[in-house]
Amino acid sequence: MNVESCADFEDHMEALAIGEMAEPESSRLLAHAANCPSCQAHLDTVSGLVDSMLQLTPRVEPPPGFESRVLARLHAGTRAHSARWRSLAIVVACTAALVGGVALGRTALGRDGDSASLSAGTVARSGIIARPDGSPLGNARLVAGPQPFVLVTIDNPKDSGAEVWCELVLADGQSVTVGSWGYDDVAGGVWATGIESGLLAAVTMRVVAADGSVLATATLD
Amino acid sequence: MNRYESRPEKDCENLSELSERTISVLRTPDRHDRLPDDALLTAVALGDTDATAVFVRRFQSRVYGLAITITSDRALSEDIAQSTFERAWRHGATYDSRRASVGTWLLTICRNLAIDAIRVRRPVPVDPWTIGEMLAYDPDAPVVNDPADGAIQSDHVGRLRRALAALPAEQRRAVVLATIGGRTTTEIGLLEGVGVPTAKTRLRNGLLRLRAALESEVER
Ligand SMILES: [Zn+2]
Numbered sequence: 001m002n003v004e005s006c007a008d009f010e011d012h013m014e015a016l017a018i019g020e021m022a023e024p025e026s027s028r029l030l031a032h033a034a035n036c037p038s039c040q041a042h043l044d045t046v047s048g049l050v051d052s053m054l055q056l057t058p059r060v061e062p063p064p065g066f067e068s069r070v071l072a073r074l075h076a077g078t079r080a081h082s083a084r085w086r087s088l089a090i091v092v093a094c095t096a097a098l099v100g101g102v103a104l105g106r107t108a109l110g111r112d113g114d115s116a117s118l119s120a121g122t123v124a125r126s127g128i129i130a131r132p133d134g135s136p137l138g139n140a141r142l143v144a145g146p147q148p149f150v151l152v153t154i155d156n157p158k159d160s161g162a163e164v165w166c167e168l169v170l171a172d173g174q175s176v177t178v179g180s181w182g183y184d185d186v187a188g189g190v191w192a193t194g195i196e197s198g199l200l201a202a203v204t205m206r207v208v209a210a211d212g213s214v215l216a217t218a219t220l221d
Numbered sequence: 222m223n224r225y226e227s228r229p230e231k232d233c234e235n236l237s238e239l240s241e242r243t244i245s246v247l248r249t250p251d252r253h254d255r256l257p258d259d260a261l262l263t264a265v266a267l268g269d270t271d272a273t274a275v276f277v278r279r280f281q282s283r284v285y286g287l288a289i290t291i292t293s294d295r296a297l298s299e300d301i302a303q304s305t306f307e308r309a310w311r312h313g314a315t316y317d318s319r320r321a322s323v324g325t326w327l328l329t330i331c332r333n334l335a336i337d338a339i340r341v342r343r344p345v346p347v348d349p350w351t352i353g354e355m356l357a358y359d360p361d362a363p364v365v366n367d368p369a370d371g372a373i374q375s376d377h378v379g380r381l382r383r384a385l386a387a388l389p390a391e392q393r394r395a396v397v398l399a400t401i402g403g404r405t406t407t408e409i410g411l412l413e414g415v416g417v418p419t420a421k422t423r424l425r426n427g428l429l430r431l432r433a434a435l436e437s438e439v440e441r
Pocket of ligand 1 (some may be wrong): 005006007009032036038039
């Protein structure tokens, strides 16, 4: 990069970091940074400071009912969301995608409808966990990735005082117990454990009591 | 029955820090601890309703607080705050714990939305209450730890407050207005009764000093 464009960049860097620059100026400056490590490093530092300052934001309680209005809004968008589920990256090392990432949010989330195309973890199989009477207990998901895991969400965790085991069953009938939980583990409604990648092919997940009786089952597909 | 405990591969290089920590926290029999922010966000991104409710409760006063600070408009702020949570829910998977805390990530989303909203609706009057609140830093005041923040984060916030308090007043105002206030350097110039170049210089010098102060605190 020539000295002239570095000086130009320096001149606008603060404005860029605080989100003051409009297009096409901001793209032009970001393009310079993408090819100029020293300007990029400088920008990262200043952007980091701007982001850090947000921790000093004064807290103000939103109007009553805010939480339920947010949840209702998300619920209304659930169909679109669940359609993207299987390709949704659950856990992402997305530094590469954020190169030039001034304001993280702006870069990663610039436009609504962007979907996460990175796939460090994708849902391989999932199913509703149902009790023998058919009532739902929660969901089970087998998540592929560098470290495959099974993620269990329990709809309304209740304290029965008992520990239960999570068992995955492969198509050939072989069953593997991958872990166990008690109420305290799932009080927040979520439980997970790492599994071997071969178990991503499991067709059934069973919740088994200490005496071996099956408390609930999920068909995974 | 073939029972065994699966052991996570300890040496898996590609394992993202977040998934590792999420899994280990969820596995940990350390019971009544609340889910940490990043594990909670993972559950939110997976569409878990209970986790989402907890997530909203945990962050709503900060998100709404930032929106109202930038816009001074209650109805608009509620909409911005709602949109912030919607984006977190849709895009939680893009969160990278190596770059920022969940709180900072969320507030960055909120800030961008608020700035976009006011750029359309300018001019926004400066609310002396919020700006005054933002600037009310007493360097000698004890740092009050918010129990909602983790110990590490509170420590970081304390350092940031001290570093900010040590800035010359005009630089501190420029930094606060530009970041938490979402103001442009042009607006800062107008508010402060100085030209844009002066406002820019104050912001630049303020950020440089802030960085130097934070770095020297780390070395101590
Ligand atoms: Zn350069």
